[in-house]
Amino acid sequence: MAMRRMQCLKPTQSHEPQCNGGRSVHDQKHDIPMKTKHGSTTRRDFLRTSTTAIATAMVVPAHVLGRGGEPPPSARLNIAGIGVGGMGAGDINAVAQGNNIVALCDVDTKHSAETFKKFPDAKQYRDFRKMFDEMEKSIDAVVVATPDHTHAVAAMAAIKRRKHVYCEKPLAHSVHEVRELMKAAREYKVVTQLGNQGHSFGSIRDFCEWIWDGAIGKVHTIHAGCSAVNSGIDQLERLKETHRVPDTLDWDLWLGPAQWRPYHPVYLPGAWRGWVPFGNGTVGDWVCHVVDPVFWALDLGAPKTICAQVKNYDFKTQGDAYPKGEIITFEFPAKGNRGPITMHWYSGTERIPRPPELEPDQKSVDTGAVVIGDKGTIMYGSHGAGGVRLIPQTRMDEYKRPPKTIPRAKEHHQDWLDAIRNGKKAGSDFSYGGPLTEIAMLGVIAIKLAGTKLEWDAENVRFTNCPEANQFINPPYRAGWTL
Template structure:
């Protein structure tokens, strides 16, 4: 038996592990089929063969990281203790240097396609933490190879990419997790339990947002400057499926979030954190309408960058026993209004949400409803908290790893939760680019009922006039548009056919 293979014995759920002859499969086979046949297998408990605090061989997963500077460094560190980090990939040697140094036994790569070609048989799971515009190409490449995927938020750069990833995750029966880590916090569970308990009655309005300004507007005049590509950066691979453009330091290392070709602005960067609690508690689903109001922004001359602030209004229809809900999103220079129930010495909510019900108000911070409380404090003190009914999890990465090992669904999986949540953020991005127009959204058909132009924005990969005519529902889209969520390409030139020789 090779070092990277371990025996995992097939058992019925009620059986204990017994030392007798029976059919065996490799650890590799187990991990690959865990999602489809969880009840058939039992991983060796850590106390049986490894002692306290050490993972036995059959529990250790071989994990690769794509994009390992910034958030990726933290993600890799979070899963490294009881698993094997076997490969690391990043196009920026300078930004990712510390991560490569920390894991000297991991095979280094610049191009994730080469990583998958060479190590497809050695990898169980992949963490994707690239800039937004490359999330889909990397995640899809992993999923189609049967690898479990953890992807930083937002899941993708377009609604079309989200739908394709949701579909692929179902088809390939892999365990997925969106990187909105607050979804595994205690506070988001408390918030849901309070809402379901009727702590503030029927929720009708939400004011949510983030004070961060993710905008490239101030840097637009500087784009005419010429800068050499740093020797530690592979610019062509960094661009990935995006349209070719010359390198400029205004895009890196993290400011790409403020540029339409690469990021999703503040709404795309923070919705998956801030809206997550109400999305879960109220089972919001898809909005019926979306409209953005933007000041001091001209899409014709500034459309390459996101504005410094916007207010986006989503209208969610009645669902089940709850009535309609209106969500107002505030980005950057636009701030969440102060609720009337807030006490005089209390601070305004700058990043988080104010949730209004017909019997009261709840406020919370950004990740996982941090600092959640009923206001004013007197009502919080008088509130008799309900029993805890939602299962608690240790940590977000842990939740994903346990789901892989147990063949269960992670809390923010692509297909049923993380994808639909990301879609709300990306619909907001489209609303910004269609500012002033109230868009009517048909989630089932994945189209806007009243705007052909908005429909063309459902897939950022449609540059110019592709054969599919920009229609996101076209069967020709994958092959004709340059959003490369088809991993069959093998050369950087495929990513950037317009790049100079």
């Protein structure tokens, strides 16, 4: 099938079910030892204070720290994990130091076996609802690292019980879920963090400071993307096969709110990202990493239009799977002191154009972004604007870097833990990570209606020119599942 363009803006050439641990470890980062300052209240009183007064910081002397810089017993958090294989295993390891891992939940006991073995004192579950029924009063905070389609139901169950939540990216599987999680986090006054680890890196702060310093003038165009191919399209014919559910997997719980379908090994572990009912394709998997720097530095907010170009893909006949590649164009209106910005997103087989300023002997970016202003160009890699630099190198060499005005953060998980203890917001809490995720969710909808330039009304949460698109804002859950 030929590429569907219709009203699309042509790019300018220049540059994890409720307890499933099937997340990849491709974006796991190093754990950094935690050193914090804490009050001398009891753990329960301390956590109740931080939950009900997020804006109030605690100022206490350093001598109340536990041995080796770890929190004293009164400030240790009781943490539960939902989805503890793959990326979930890394998340649990990152929050374990100085805290109590009291419960672990995963529907796939084979995939999560190593984590269960590492924390033998944690009570084991398959269904997070049962975990909360039995242990609600013993849990302070929850890490959610399930496949995308069960992020929202797991995170919401925790939030409504006033548990602090660290949720892997993307935050949810639909625009509606994103909005509801943001609303609930505000209402229940819990400390949240999206798992886009690069938001805590120094390099993303460097990028913001350079942009605000006018290093490349007024930004007007962004080329961003990821070369990973998250697509089940080559496996569609295999869905006719019949397979026995492994004894180590609770398939009904793995499906969670997704509509019922027979088990098939092409979905898990890990490959679920390429399947529409469970994942969000490459755009959903990587926007929260790659777009994060420009989202912050340029205060992008919500796009006013979204349009996808897709080759050899028809959602009506191949809609169970994502395509192998797409180009999605987002138009952001002028805001504050900046003008309008056009962002082109490239997934999989569609690659970021090589910027003409880049030296011939230098490799272009496969996963990252090229940011173009009226006075120059910046190129960076994936997490937290890794490897950020002006191009060509002569521009970088000449540039006088501005002072570091943005406070540097600790490791991302520790940023969340410290925010809980200190009654503050984490760096990428749901009020920030939610709108960032929403950009990806809008891109997913555009793929399903490739060639149509969708006009988005963010305030009223609807598309104004395409009623067909509105059905994808809040897809129905399977009976028995609600937020």
